[in-house]
Amino acid sequence: MLNNNYFSYSDHLIEPPFTHLKSLETLAIYNQGHKGMLNIPSNFLEGLTSLQEFMAGNLNLNSLDSKTFSYTPRLQILDLRRNELTMVSPKVFMPLQRLSTLSMPSIGLQSLDFLMQANLTEIQYLQVSRNALAVINQTMISSLTKLMYIDLQGNTFSCDCSNSWFVDWAIKNNDTQVLNADQLTCNYPSNLRGNKLIELDFESCTVDQGFYYFILTTILVLLTMLSSILHHFLKWQVVYAYYRLLAFLYDNNQQRKKGDSSGVQYDAFISYNTHDELWVMSELIPQVEGEQGWRLCLHHRDFQPGKPIMENIVDGIYSSRKTICVISRHYLESEWCSREIQVASFRLFDEKKDVLILVFLENIPAHQLSPYYRMRKLIKKRTYISWPKPGEDTRVFWQKLRVALETKGTSEEESLILSGLRRI
Known part of the structure; x- marks a missing residue:
């Protein structure tokens, strides 16, 4: 007991006072x-x-x-x-x-x-x-x-x-x-x-636990419903937005929004169904690439191997001045073709230019187009031309396609040209 003394020490002791008291408790x-x-x-x-x-x-x-x-x-x-x-x-x-x-x-x-x-x-x-x-x-x-x-x-x-x-x-x-x-x-x-x-x-x-679970369950149900609605009605818009975000991260988005033509590699991206491949290979490519000298972007030839299909589609459409959709009944039923025309129509809305050309290989009545409301909406506003019936002269068709490919996208020029093309 060493209470009430006057101990005073420095920070470190050379000789600690209790070194030998190993039994002290x-x-x-x-x-x-x-x-x-x-x-x-x-x-x-x-x-x-x-x-x-x-x-x-x-x-x-x-x-x-x-x-x-x-x-x-x-x-x-x-x-x-x-x-x-x-x-x-x-x-x-x-x-x-x-x-x-x-x-x-x-x-x-x-x-x-x-x-x-x-x-x-x-x-x-x-x-x-x-x-x-x-x-x-x-x-x-x-x-x-x-x-x-x-x-x-x-x-x-x-x-x-x-x-x-x-x-x-x-x-x-x-x-x-x-x-x-x-x-x-x-x-x-x-x-x-x-x-x-x-x-x-x-x-x-104190938060009532039951109320807490109710809030969590409600949020989960609402998120599930929202996800279902987005998947059903806006599936491809979401997909498109995702790939546009990727493009932005790679610093490509700015050039596309500005309409910078330096990134354009092709004159037109060809969107078609495999059932119409014979017409594309035997009629469209020889005439448009061979005779007219346009450079086309084709799935089998220009898509990058190993790259996701949707990413190839987005890159192909945005690296082309125009998108030519070869429309047939088979085309309307194709999921991949639907994606391609969806991306092309988004680009049309985004850049405010006529970058979409619809080529109808067969006559499709309006009532048969009713399930494809996007297609009907596009037909009312965009350039479209029809492939002549068997035996008819095709020279006018190819001339009108050339004119559509030559347009630069200015609003006044397009309005004059499109008025003539829609009557074909």
Whole structure:
């Protein structure tokens, strides 16, 4: 018992005072003069390998070295009351895995998180009264698995939802005694200062679990419905938007929106069904590429191997000045052809240019086009020409296709040309 003396030390001791007291179990050094010790040297307790109790209250300590208790692995009771340890590092307490009683009243503590971080699972008695603790959280209390007694009197509790769990726990738990829990008072907010913490109504802080599940279920149902609607009505718009985003990331989107012709590789992208491939190969390509000298983008020849089909379609359409859709009944029934004309029509809407040419290989009555409402809408507004009937002269058809391919997309020029093409 070395209380009420005038100890004063530097930061590190050349000859620690207790080096040879290996059997000492209790050490008390309370009240070391008016100025106090201010600090405990890092090797002050060196040699006290059997120490079980250490009383170091009212020393005016303002810090503890992380190695202070590295020499006392058997310490079970630690009293640091009435010091100025506002902030305590968890490293200081990590060597004290047998600590069962910790007294730290009146030292200015603002948080007990260091107990959790130091993994002090053996603590049974915790005295932290008259500090500046505002919130006692569940995680910290749950980490003290053997806690039997806790003294929190005289702290500056915050009376809001952050302490609702602690109040509920203090009332209902049967394992830990919260000393005078019914006397703990509020400090914040100012209008509740002095009120009993345990008497406050925290019902508004508790979300009814059933209502919570109802909200989650409702959101899930709405998202499912929205996904179904988008898939049914806007499937290809979403696909198109996705590939447009990819194009933007690759810095191609800006050129396309500006109508920059430097990225154009083909005069026309040919969209057709495999059932009409014979006409494309024997009639369209020899005339348009061979006779007229246009460069066409074709699936079998110009698509990049290994690249996703939809990405090839988008790239082919946007790297061509025009898109020629070879329309037949088979074309209308084709899913891939539907995707191609969809992307082409989006480009038409995006760039405000007549980039779409519809070529009808057969006469399709309006009532048969009714399921293909997009096609009917395009026919009313866009360039379209029809392949002549067997025996009729095809020269006018090829001339009109040339004119359609030659248009640059200016609104006045198109309006004059299209008025003639739609009558064919």
